[in-house]
Amino acid sequence: MAFLEFQGVRVTFGPYVALEGVNLRVAEGEFVSLVGPTGCGKSTLLNLAAGLLHPTSGTVLLQGKPLTGLNPLAGYLFQQDAILPWRTARDNVALPLVFRGRSWKEAREEAQLWLEKVGLGRFGHLFPYQLSGGMRKRVGLAQVLIARPRLLLMDEPFSALDVQTRQLMENELLRLWEEGLQGGEEDRKTVLFVTHDLTEAIALSDRVVVMAAGPRSRPIGEFRIPLPRPRDVAEVRLTPEFLRLEREIWGLLREEVMRAHAGTQA
Incomplete structure (x- = not known):
């Protein structure tokens, strides 16, 4: 099948x-x-x-x-950035878990782990405008993957x-x-x-x-x-x-x- x-x-x-x-x-x-x-x-x-x-x-x-x-x-990664400009990289990655009912504290802890997986562990406090195009794309990838789509x-x-x-x-x-x-x-x-x-x-x-x-x-x-x-x-x-x-x-x-x-x- x-x-x-x-x-x-x-x-x-x-x-x-x-x-x-x-x-x-x-x-x-x-x-x-x-x-x-x-x-x-x-x-x-x-x-x-x-x-x-x-x-x-x-x-x-x-x-x-x-x-x-x-x-x-499904998780969907678009051509254009789909991250919120008024949220930090860490909070952007955490959002899918918050939407599912997790606390911000738990979501941010897991988001930090995903930022480390995509090589952005030291940049979680930065806002999208402070990141390069490649870094923003890594944030978007982590944001999709944190929800564990199949x-x-x-x-x-x-x-x-x-x-x-x-x-x-x-x-x-x-x-x-x-x-x-x-x-x-x-x-x-x-x-x-x-x-x-x-x-x-x-x-x-x-x-x-x-x-x-x-x-x-x-x-x-x-x-x-x-x-x-x-x-x-x-x-x-x-x-x-x-x-x-x-x-x-x-x-x-x-x-x-x-x-x-x-x-x-x-």
């Missing part, structure tokens, strides 16, 4: 058919990346998995059961970062995800990751799914990534196997990017 599954999913926005005939299975503990041209419905699939959007037809299954409301097992939904979370900081965050994500796989059920994360960067998708993932250009987008190719773990995202990109995979996937993805571009010029 798949941990997350889309069965015959169709999504329309008025007369526009965003997704049609989407069938996709994600196993527990799997890291799956979605790639495709702008407007192909990648973020729409994340919103379906989060329960923020419901299919026009078809079904989204979570652990074999239809998802009918908000996904209680499903981690990530929508281009590192796209606004410079190349060096982005690679650091990618390695940090892989480290935390791989540690979780070695832990108990609550720590094990299934990841659905959206990116426009094919090299990022290959470096991080167990599987890369290519989406067709919209409208009526759907998965048109799935590629297993047999690169050994643990991985360093900078080093793995230099290996012959990585370059082979990049050429193979780009051969399919390029056609969809050109189709999408032609559609916008029509």
Whole structure:
């Protein structure tokens, strides 16, 4: 049984058919990346998995059961920062626990542990405006992970970062995800990751799914990534196997990017 599954999913926005005939299975503990041209419905699939959007037809299954409301097992990391500017880094990370009824004292203590896990143990007293972009992204990651989601939904979370900081965050994500796989059920994360960067998708993932250009987008190719773990995202990109995979996937993805571009010029 798949941990997350889309069965015959169709999504329309008025007369526009965003997704049609989407069938996709994600196993527990799997890291799956979605790639495709702008407007192909990648973020729409994340919103379906989060329960923020419901299919026009078809079904989204979570652990074999239809998802009918908000996904209680999901944590969502957006492209833009979702942390409160008037709260310290520590309080931002603590908020999910406070919302669940924990005292501020207990929540702050656990938040401090998560800040240490993401390398910000000395910066919990600072406000977001005092942090770099990479540090704010680490706060956001800790804020999501402190709630112990079983499903981690990530929508281009590192796209606004410079190349060096982005690679650091990618390695940090892989480290935390791989540690979780070695832990108990609550720590094990299934990841659905959206990116426009094919090299990022290959470096991080167990599987890369290519989406067709919209409208009526759907998965048109799935590629297993047999690169050994643990991985360093900078080093793995230099290996012959990585370059082979990049050429193979780009051969399919390029056609969809050109189709999408032609559609916008029509």
